[in-house]
Amino acid sequence: MTRGRTDADLARIPGGGKGMIEQHLAAAERNGVHVRFDAPVTRLVTASDGAVHGVVLAGGDVLESRAVVLAAAWSTRLASLPRKC
Structure with a gap:
């Protein structure tokens, strides 16, 4: 059974929650995903x-x-x- 991330999980990720987002963004970009920010x-x-x-x-x-x-x-x-x- 999987569970959501806890504060303890985030503490083990370099950079915490922000670090996790940066890792996901880098992985997406490596796979050809184009991300736009502030693009209504x-x-x-x-x-x-x-x-x-x-x-x-x-x-x-x-x-x-x-x-x-x-x-x-x-x-x-x-x-x-x-x-x-």
């Missing part, structure tokens, strides 16, 4: 079957991909997004 998304680009295959950024750039992972801190802006983009 205004719209998801979807196929006719509803599958997401890209995003439109606030600046108008369209990024298409085989996979899209969105992450955001909770905020009133996030809470105000429509349930279905």
